[in-house]
Structures are given as C-alpha cells and as structure tokens.
Amino acid sequence: MANSKYEYVKSFERPDNLLPNTWIVIRLDGRGFHKFSARHNFSKPNDPRAISLMNHSATLLLRDLPELLLAYGVSDEFSFLLSPQTTLFERREAKLTSTIVSTFTAYYVHHWPTYFPTEPLKEPLPSFDARAVCYPSVTNVRDYFSWRQVDCHINNLYNTVFWALVVKGGLGRTEAESRLKGTLxxxxxxILWGLGVNYNCEEEKWRKGSVVFRELKKSVEVDATTATETTTPTTTTTTPADKNTATAQPSDAVVQEGDGEDDEGD
Ligand code: ATP
Ligand code: ATP
Ligand code: MG
Ligand code: MG
Ligand code: MG
Ligand code: MG
Incomplete structure (x- = not known):
C-alpha cells in the first residue's frame, strides 16, 4: 500500500537508533521462571538440563548473528555484547532486542525435548523479555559483566544454602527462609559447612555462570611463491583485545561454563 492515503501512519513511528560509538548489551530474562521451573520439575537449586538448554540456545544465536561478540549467562538470563561499531539493523533498539529475544526463544523451545525428554512443555510456554543498554567505555562493559556475575554469586549462594537447609537440614521452606534472613x-x-557442604567445591558453572565466545582462528593464504598470513577483515567480531591479532577470524561459538572473574563478595 505504498503511497496510499494510509501511508501517513508510518510517520507516527519514532526512531530508536541506539547511541553511536557505544557498546550495546542486550540482556534477556525468562518470564516467571520461578513458577516455570517448578511446573517443569527443575531440580533445585540448579538443574543442569536447564542451564545446558540456555547455553545451547545462546550458542546457536551467536552462530546466527556474527555481530554478537560474546554472551554471559546465569539462571534464566543471558547478556549479549555488540561492538561500538556495529551497524546491525542500523542499531535500532526494537529490531535488535526483538530479533535476539525471539530467535533465542525459538531455539529454547525447539531444543527443549532434547534436554528434557521426559518433561513435555506445558502452557504457558516459556517466554523471555529483553532490554538494550549502551555503555561508553570498556570499563563500563567489564563492570556490567562483573555486576551480573556478582548477582550470580549472591543468588547461587543463597539458593544453595536454602535448599541444603530444606533437603539436608529438614527445615520447611518458611523456616529456611527466616533462618537465612539477614545473614551475610x-x-x-x-551453615553450609555445618551441613557437610563446602561451597567452593560446588561446580563453577553454578557459582560463576557461563560464557559463550568465539574461537579466533588464524587464516593462512597460500601464495604461489610464499605462504603469507592474510589480514582477513573481520569487522564484525573484532574486540579490543584482538586488535593485535590481525589474522584472527571468528569461527564457531563455544561455551565455557564457569569462566570469568573470581567471585566478589556480597
Ligand atoms: P521475572 O519474570 O521477574 O524474571 P522470575 O520468576 O523469572 O521472574 P528470576 O529472578 O528471573 O525470576 O529468577 C529465575 C528463577 O528461575 C530462579 O529463581 C529459579 O527459581 C529458576 N531457575 C532458573 N534457572 C534454573 C536452573 N538451572 N535450575 C533451577 N531453577 C532455575
Ligand atoms: P525483513 O527481515 O526485512 O522483514 P523479509 O524477507 O521478512 O525481510 P517482508 O517484507 O517482511 O520481508 O516480507 C515477508 C516475505 O515473506 C514476503 O515477501 C513473502 O515472500 C514471504 N511470506 C510471508 N508469508 C507468506 C505466506 N503466507 N506465503 C508465502 N510467502 C510468504
Ligand atoms: Mg526479572
Ligand atoms: Mg526471570
Ligand atoms: Mg532471572
Ligand atoms: Mg519480514
């Protein structure tokens, strides 16, 4: 209906291009996963099937969208990083967030039966929200991921003690909750130690979260006379840390569980 009398409605749309020259972080988070996890019998505090499905979905998303530099995930959330130079969808916020969150959700639902073969998906089906935030400096980006990781640590320590009190300590949920109220x-x-659990021996993927990143590979071009390393332009996935790796080329996304900084206390 181009050039029709209805065309004017298009002018009601507002531009939403994200600030140029800034890092873009898009974070998605499961809607009502506290209930969703209970309804689908996630093991508590941490269900390995659920985290593997989250990580797999994020990995597939990184394969679909080469502009995504890396991803960090914990619980029912994942954060995706885009470079200050990205021009994906003209940096339009709604296009970026809606494409990322719907693609992720599609993979999550599609691969559910592989990870939960004995647990059919029940309605309401899983859904995720998403938001975009721009960060002007590398320090801000580092602090962003540290913030999410500290959150992971705080929540996981709490959940681990809570379920240890319930399962090993025989406390009711309300009792466990009040026992933990105000504790550092x-x-x-x-408390965990008293119940025979050393928190530091818990798996890193629960204590620290998961990172999906690209493996950088050297590309070698063979010339008739000499073998020369080429500087294949990889505009979409070069990070500041890779600037010296002129021949680095992105390949498949890989997941590393529990990688990252040391825990920061709460
Ligand atoms: P909202 O819609 O506001 O995000 P929510 O119920 O999803 O609400 P979150 O703060 O996002 O609340 O917490 C996610 C919840 O999902 C956790 O508290 C936990 O109960 C559950 N959950 C997520 N991943 C796992 C997992 N791997 N194993 C067990 N439970 C999980
Ligand atoms: P963009 O990502 O920019 O939206 P697009 O390829 O999705 O690109 P659209 O303008 O949204 O472009 O057009 C959707 C296209 O999907 C149609 O042009 C048509 O080719 C195809 N399509 C959608 N629904 C049907 C259908 N029911 N039957 C056949 N083709 C369809
Ligand atoms: Mg939330
Ligand atoms: Mg949630
Ligand atoms: Mg969450
Ligand atoms: Mg379309």
Missing amino acids: AKEKNE
Missing part, C-alpha cells in the same frame, strides 16, 4: 556470605558458608 560468611554465615551462609558456615
């Missing part, structure tokens, strides 16, 4: 990390660790 040190005290939580002591």
Whole structure:
C-alpha cells in the first residue's frame, strides 16, 4: 500500500537508533521462571538440563548473528555484547532486542525435548523479555559483566544454602527462609559447612555462570611463491583485545561454563 492515503501512519513511528560509538548489551530474562521451573520439575537449586538448554540456545544465536561478540549467562538470563561499531539493523533498539529475544526463544523451545525428554512443555510456554543498554567505555562493559556475575554469586549462594537447609537440614521452606534472613556470605558458608557442604567445591558453572565466545582462528593464504598470513577483515567480531591479532577470524561459538572473574563478595 505504498503511497496510499494510509501511508501517513508510518510517520507516527519514532526512531530508536541506539547511541553511536557505544557498546550495546542486550540482556534477556525468562518470564516467571520461578513458577516455570517448578511446573517443569527443575531440580533445585540448579538443574543442569536447564542451564545446558540456555547455553545451547545462546550458542546457536551467536552462530546466527556474527555481530554478537560474546554472551554471559546465569539462571534464566543471558547478556549479549555488540561492538561500538556495529551497524546491525542500523542499531535500532526494537529490531535488535526483538530479533535476539525471539530467535533465542525459538531455539529454547525447539531444543527443549532434547534436554528434557521426559518433561513435555506445558502452557504457558516459556517466554523471555529483553532490554538494550549502551555503555561508553570498556570499563563500563567489564563492570556490567562483573555486576551480573556478582548477582550470580549472591543468588547461587543463597539458593544453595536454602535448599541444603530444606533437603539436608529438614527445615520447611518458611523456616529456611527466616533462618537465612539477614545473614551475610560468611554465615551462609558456615551453615553450609555445618551441613557437610563446602561451597567452593560446588561446580563453577553454578557459582560463576557461563560464557559463550568465539574461537579466533588464524587464516593462512597460500601464495604461489610464499605462504603469507592474510589480514582477513573481520569487522564484525573484532574486540579490543584482538586488535593485535590481525589474522584472527571468528569461527564457531563455544561455551565455557564457569569462566570469568573470581567471585566478589556480597
Ligand atoms: P521475572 O519474570 O521477574 O524474571 P522470575 O520468576 O523469572 O521472574 P528470576 O529472578 O528471573 O525470576 O529468577 C529465575 C528463577 O528461575 C530462579 O529463581 C529459579 O527459581 C529458576 N531457575 C532458573 N534457572 C534454573 C536452573 N538451572 N535450575 C533451577 N531453577 C532455575
Ligand atoms: P525483513 O527481515 O526485512 O522483514 P523479509 O524477507 O521478512 O525481510 P517482508 O517484507 O517482511 O520481508 O516480507 C515477508 C516475505 O515473506 C514476503 O515477501 C513473502 O515472500 C514471504 N511470506 C510471508 N508469508 C507468506 C505466506 N503466507 N506465503 C508465502 N510467502 C510468504
Ligand atoms: Mg526479572
Ligand atoms: Mg526471570
Ligand atoms: Mg532471572
Ligand atoms: Mg519480514
């Protein structure tokens, strides 16, 4: 209906291009996963099937969208990083967030039966929200991921003690909750110790989260006379840390569980 009398409605749309020259972080988060996880019998505090499905969905998304530099995930959330130079969807916020969150959700639902063969998906089906935030400096980006990782640590320590009190300590959920009210990390660790659990021996993927990143491979071009390393332009996936790796080329996305910084206390 181009050039029709209805065309004017298009002018009601507002531009939503994200600020140029800034890092873009898009974070998605499961809607009502507290209930969703209970309805689908996730093991508590941490269901390995659920985290593997999240990681697999994020990995497939990185394969679909080469502009995504890396992803960090914990619980029912994932954060995706785009470079300050990205021009994907003209940096339009709604296009970026809606494409990322719907593609991720499609993979999550599609691969559900592989990870939960004995647990059919029940309605309401899983859905995720998403938001975009721009960060002007590398320090801000680092701090963003540290913030998510500290959140992971705090929540996971809490959930680990809570379920240890319920399962090993025989407390009711309300009792466990009030026992933990106002406790600091040190005290939580002591409670766990008393129940025969050393928190530091818990798997890193629960304590620290998961990172999906690209493996950078050297590309070698063989010339008639000499073998020369070429500087294949990889505009979409070069990060500051890779600037010296002129021949680096992105290949498949890989997941590393529990990688990242050391825990920061709470
Ligand atoms: P909202 O819609 O506001 O995000 P929510 O119920 O999803 O609400 P979150 O703060 O996002 O609340 O918490 C996600 C919840 O999902 C966790 O508290 C936990 O109960 C559950 N969950 C997510 N991943 C796992 C997992 N791998 N194993 C067990 N439970 C999980
Ligand atoms: P963009 O990502 O920019 O939206 P697009 O390829 O999706 O690109 P659209 O303008 O949204 O472009 O057009 C959707 C296209 O999908 C149609 O042009 C048509 O080719 C195809 N399509 C959608 N629905 C049907 C259908 N029911 N039967 C056949 N083809 C369809
Ligand atoms: Mg939330
Ligand atoms: Mg949630
Ligand atoms: Mg969450
Ligand atoms: Mg279309």
